[in-house]
Amino acid sequence: MxxxxxxxxxxxxxxxxxxxxxxxxxxxxxxxxxxxxxxxxxxxxxxxxxxxxxxxxxxxxxxxxxxxxxxxxxxxxxxxxxxxxxxASSPLYPHVREVLEALHARPDWLLGIATGKSRRGLNRLVDEHDLRRLFVTQHCADDHPSKPHPAMLQAALADAGVAPEAAVMVGDTSFDMEMAQAAGVHGIGVSWGYHPLDRLGAARSMIDDIRALPGLLQTLWEIAA
Incomplete structure (x- = not known):
């Protein structure tokens, strides 16, 4: 596996x-x-x-x-x-929880976080939304240079023991996609976030609905195999 x-x-x-x-x-x-x-x-x-x-x-x-x-x-x-x-302050987008649970249910697919949030803010968010159990690695701005520097992704890859070509970065900003590019990771841009689509030029894939993510991953990794 x-x-x-x-x-x-x-x-x-x-x-x-x-x-x-x-x-x-x-x-x-x-x-x-x-x-x-x-x-x-x-x-x-x-x-x-x-x-x-x-x-x-x-x-x-x-x-x-x-x-x-x-x-x-x-x-x-x-x-x-x-x-x-x-x-109420930071609600999950629609269908996020169900998709995270579905991805987590696969034993060969690990989940991680790379965020510009502080460690304190990230801890509170994942605990109050009951998400901590889903992620094997969580990296934030307190411990690394700011995005788009690839340090957070490099640390996540090391934590999971996964090569860059076996990972994706899912994000809504140009900084996420540029970070993925710098780390040699496939960047998947999302259209519902804070940066307009014309700033996501470094993305290698795009999705308009998070429910499309599992199918996209299956396709990407079947092709890679």
Whole structure:
């Protein structure tokens, strides 16, 4: 039995957290007396680690100001999540749970996570959604360089003992697809997330419905075999 690894992004791929992301970035800008960018621009940096995302959105500010903005973002995000609960704050997209369960049921298909979230945020999300048991490897921005650097995927491959050609990265942003490309992993872009399709040029496959994923994987790995 040859093991395969399916690695998922989180925000914009498994869960829809855009309301909290946008509101919290607005809070970050407000903390230093600045007006936040428009919603689409904020969503355009989803996938990057928070320090890099803030620096990308406010390149004219100095590093200390970026720290203040990032701290305000984290405080806002935590407060909103605590007030609403994870299920309301970051709900799973339709059919995500059933597809993850179906993939997990196959003994030769392993699941992993590679996300720009913090470890604390990721732990809370997978625990409150009862997803932790499904993933053999979970990597986040606290432990690696920001996407699109391939470090998270390289660590996931090492954890699972899987070669790059036996893995896929499923994500909604250009950073996910560029990370996959850099790691030699097949990138599968999703159309329901935060980056427009014209930014997913590095994707090698695209899906419009997560229920199409098992069939696509079967086809890809049959061809590879």
């Amino acid at each position: 040859t093991l395969k690894l399916v690695i998922f992004d989180v925000d914009g791929t498994l869960v829809d957290s855009q309301a909290d992301i946008v509101a919290s970035m607005q809070a970050g800008f407000a903390a230093v007396g600045k007006t936040a960018p428009l919603r689409d621009e904020i969503l355009g940096i989803v996938g990057l680690s928070l320090p890099l995302a803030v620096a990308r959105l406010a390149p004219e500010e100095d590093p200390q100001t970026h720290v203040v903005m990032a701290d305000a973002y984290k405080a806002s995000y935590t407060a909103r999540r605590d007030a609403a609960g994870e299920h």
